[in-house]
Amino acid sequence: MIAPLLSVRDLSVAFAQEGRQSMAVDHISFDIAKGETVALVGESGCGKSVSALSVLKLLPYPAASHPSGKILFQGADLLAADEKALRRVRGNKITMIFQEPMTSLNPLHTIEQQIVEVLTLHQGLGDRQAKARTLELLNEVGIREPEKRLDAYPHQLSGGQRQRVMIAMA
Structure with a gap:
């Protein structure tokens, strides 16, 4: 076994x-x-x-x-x-997706800033690579027109979109 x-x-x-x-x-x-x-x-x-x-x-x-x-x-x-x-x-090998993303996403930072931070911290990507990967991840989780969502703050997204952002970050 x-x-x-x-x-x-x-x-x-x-x-x-x-x-x-x-x-x-x-x-x-x-x-x-x-x-x-x-x-x-x-x-x-x-x-x-x-x-x-x-x-x-x-x-x-x-x-x-x-x-x-x-x-x-x-x-x-x-x-x-x-x-x-x-x-x-944490965040690299084991990730937790919380039920209520508004308590986990920082309201003062854009979606791009938050995902890029995770990618640079845990995967060692440079800024350009992290931004490109952020677009890929948002697309993979079903966020339509991800390039238009990069500058959005969490409160500007629906609950379902915020949950998808959390999944992309995981």
């Missing part, structure tokens, strides 16, 4: 507040194989988002903690990884 690409084992997540700990996730385990799609399904407030945010250590640490568990990506434990190692993984 081939080892999973991502393996979450016995993960617990707690939040400290006013000297007490509240358990948000209690011993969840799952594996994701290369090319596989997995959905975390459950009622509102059951820990789906907290579990997903734990994978990239995007929780509000130190208020958040992991009393138990491991998150193994390509054999390395992400919970034990330092910030430098996590930066090499």
Whole structure:
């Protein structure tokens, strides 16, 4: 059997507040194989988002903690990884597309600025290459006339278009 690409084992997540700990996730385990799609399904407030945010250590640490568990990506434990190692993984090898893009897109920057930043940071592209790749990505995700959208700010796009921009950035 081939080892999973991502393996979450016995993960617990707690939040400290006013000297007490509240358990948000209690011993969840799952594996994701290369090319596989997995959905975390459950009622509102059951820990789906907290579990997903734990994978990239995007929780509000130190208020958040992991009393138990491991998150193994390509054999390395992400919970034990330092910030430098996590930066090499975030957005480059593991990406998260958030449900509400208006909370993730910066309202002060154009779509072009935001996608170009991701491409230069994670793929090392120069400005010209990044702009050309931005147009390709917007086209691939179904944004019509992408060259006209480059100078748009998030509030100037529909919800569906903003979601597509997030997918292009991923």
